[in-house]
Structure formats: C-alpha cells, structure tokens
Amino acid sequence: MKLFTPDAQCTWLLTEIDEGTDLAFGLCDLGVGCPELGYVSLTELRTVRDKLGLPIERDLHFEADKPISAYADEALSRGHIVT
DSSP: OEOOOOOSSSSEEEEETTTTTTTEEEEEOOSSOOEEEEEEEEEHHOOBTTTHHHHHHHHOOOOOSOOOOHHHHHHHHSOOOOO
C-alpha cells in the first residue's frame, strides 16, 4: 500500500502490517533525501499532519509492479521514492 502526505514530500510503501504490535514494515521517505526500509508505528502515522493540517492519504490507484527491494534500490539512488 502506498501512503503519502497531500502537500508534503512524505511517502510510505508498506508491505507488512503487524496489528498485534502496531507496526508496519516498508520503504519510508520523509522527504529529506534518505529513504529507508524499516518499521513505522501505525499510531504515529494516524497522527501525522502536513503543513495544512491534512492527514496522510492512501493512494488508491497505486499498484506495485516490482518487489519492494527494487523500489528501495531506486529510491536510494535517486534520494526519493519513485512510483
């Protein structure tokens, strides 16, 4: 699943969600030029707001066409997630 902030540069490509621990795993890009694979708190994602106070949205049109490792490799070389 792809999540993003509507008017900021943050993007998350999540591949696993463990509701028992409130954690999700995936590629996280906070818009500062160093995307990384790791875990993120689902509770924390629900509280994130961008400059206009808008919550994170899910990209309902995103369909992964490669493994997360390929997205990670490309993101690391470009400094941001490319979908």
